[in-house]
Amino acid sequence: MKIYPDIRRVAALTVGLFSLVFASAASAGIHTWRFSEAFSNSDGSIQFVELVDQGTGGFETGVGNGTLSSTLQTYILAEGAVAAPTNGRHYLIATQSFADLPGAPVPDAIIPLSNIPFFSAAADVLGFSFSPGLTVTGAPTNGTDSVHVSYSGLVAVGQSVAVNSPTNYGGATGSVNASPGLSGPARILSMSGQWFQNRGPLVDIPNNGGAGACAAFIGQPRPAPASVSDGCVNNFIPQNGGIPAAAQAISVTGGSPANFSIVNNAAFGQVGGPANRATVPVVGIPTVIQLASQFSLQGPALTTVLNGGGPASFQANAWSNDPGQAARVGANFTWCPPGGACTGGTGTTFGALGAQIKYTGGANAFGGTMGMMLRNTGVVSIRLENTLATMTPRVLHQLVGGTTNPTYSPQMGGGGYANHRLITLAAGPIHNSYSVGLPCTTGFGQVPAPAGCGVITAQGPFLFSAPGSMNEDWGMPWTTGTVLVQNIAGNPGDGATTFSVHGSDNRTGAGAGQITMVAGATTERTPSSNHFAALEVVTMTFAPAATPALSAPAILALVSLMVLAGGYMVRRRFVPTH
Helix, strand or coil: CCHHHHHHHHHHHHHHHHHHHHHHHHHCCCCCEEEEEEEECCCCCCEEEEEEECCCCCCCHHHHHCEEECCCCEEECCCCCCCCCCCCCEEEEECHHHHCCCCCCCCCEECCHHHCCCCCCCEEEEEECCCCCEEEECCCCCCCEEEEEEEECCEEEEEEEEECCCECCCCCECCCCCCCCCCCCCEEEEEECCECEECCCCCEECCCCCEEECCCCCCCCCCCCCCHHHCCECCEEECCCCECECCCEEEEECCCCCEEEECCCCCEEECCCHHHCEEEECCCCCCEEEEEECCEEEECCCCCCCCCCCCEEEEECHHHHCHHHCCCCCCCEEECCCCCCCCCCCCCCCCCCCEEEEEECCHHHEEEECCCEEECEEEEEEEECCCCCCCCCEEEEEEEEHHHCCCCEECCCCCCCCEEEEEEECCEEEECCEEECCCCCCCCCCCCCCCCCCCEEEECCEEEEECCEEEEEEECCEECCEEEEEECCCCCCCCCEEEEEECEEEECCCCCEEEEEEEEEEEEEECCCCEEEEEEEEEEEEEECCCCCCCHHHCCCCCEEEEECCCCCCCCCCCCCC
16 A cells, blocks of 8 residues: 555656656757847837847757746747757847838737737836846837847846847848837728819819819708818819729827828829810809819829829828928928018018918827829810900910820929929910800809809910910928918909918827818919919828728728819919010
């Protein structure tokens, strides 16, 4: 009977030996890994920890099965063994929001969302399996610097602060910028809505039925309420909606306001050309009769004036963080073309060209740069005085676009701070007279009526070609604040204009909800010296993706864009050559 306790002791000893052997096997190849770098942004949502094999054997392949710990969290890696040799190699463990940043090398292991933030930059002790702990005190959180550890053999001999330089096991290295306004865990959302573009108070490009009055006006079929986010600005709204976008997932980072970019430079588009030619009347502008458009549009496309590229970029405090706004001196400013120096305030002297653009910061100081592009042609028909027969005005048909413009002509509003270009308008034929079969009896702020009115049905004989002219345009970036654009009165028929519109940011901390951004622009016409204002509005609605990211059926993208009272096809008084 006494044998049983001995058997039990032998069995226990055997189990203990197996346990020791198993534990030794599991932990083998992980003893000489040490901390080399630690990084965190201000809220701990973007972090990485980098290890380095300080040993000389080269067979510490078990790093992918180690345990990473801090005073806040413990995380057991499950990436498995790495290939030998390991000596001198680095192993990068990071949050997904770090991996999403431009310039970030691919992490070897991703810290789960449930373990974020992983460590406290203020004070913490990091541990990794059998490695000595790393004490972190007052680590930088400016989004660019990190803690670097130096070694003599396996012994740490010092810490320093320098620009982050994460390196993964494959040897890929880089540097990231997670400065305030760029932080936060990434979320994949879908956008909805549509993009509108108008030139002049009544001209809808590319002519989806013309522009109509907002719901507040009598006879308007659109349901109330109509607002800026619906495409209603300065009393007008496109009749048949805007321009749809291709399916695209949007990665949103940061707390509220969450930052995002649109990386597909042809996300939004509508085909034009002769097959889609449409002619609509223009009422409310004494010098413009009609527009015959076959424009095609796409965007966001080039975010510089004529070439270059890059995604549309939106972020908090964009006035100081966005490279497209490098010359901007503050969130609030008043700018007068051509040089920016204004000689007076609102309602006084505006500068050399009689125009001013004023920006006032709004919710979350959110904004950025995004270029919208126009291609193909339109014909603007303009009423001219006939000094020989004042009751019989002449008509000029001027081609806009075509070979006189770049392949894609960028619209100035929203593209950057003090965005500038010169664009040539072609010469056009002048006819002795014109008539419309059915005159429009309504004016500014009302839907053209009756149906079919205002379009030229006949014209007199050709007289001569008017010379070409030029637009000089200036534009400003997107903001959730308020934009005020003013121009003093120009030639007869072109009165003073004052347009104001404000954006809003109604998204949650997760980035869902609606944001409306506005932008301003102004134009000087040569040689007629007309000057006129422009406003643009872009509205985006974000919602959680219904299916996994990058699943095309789940992603419907939009942007709503309306441009008012500007461009190369409004407010021109032409004087025949003598």
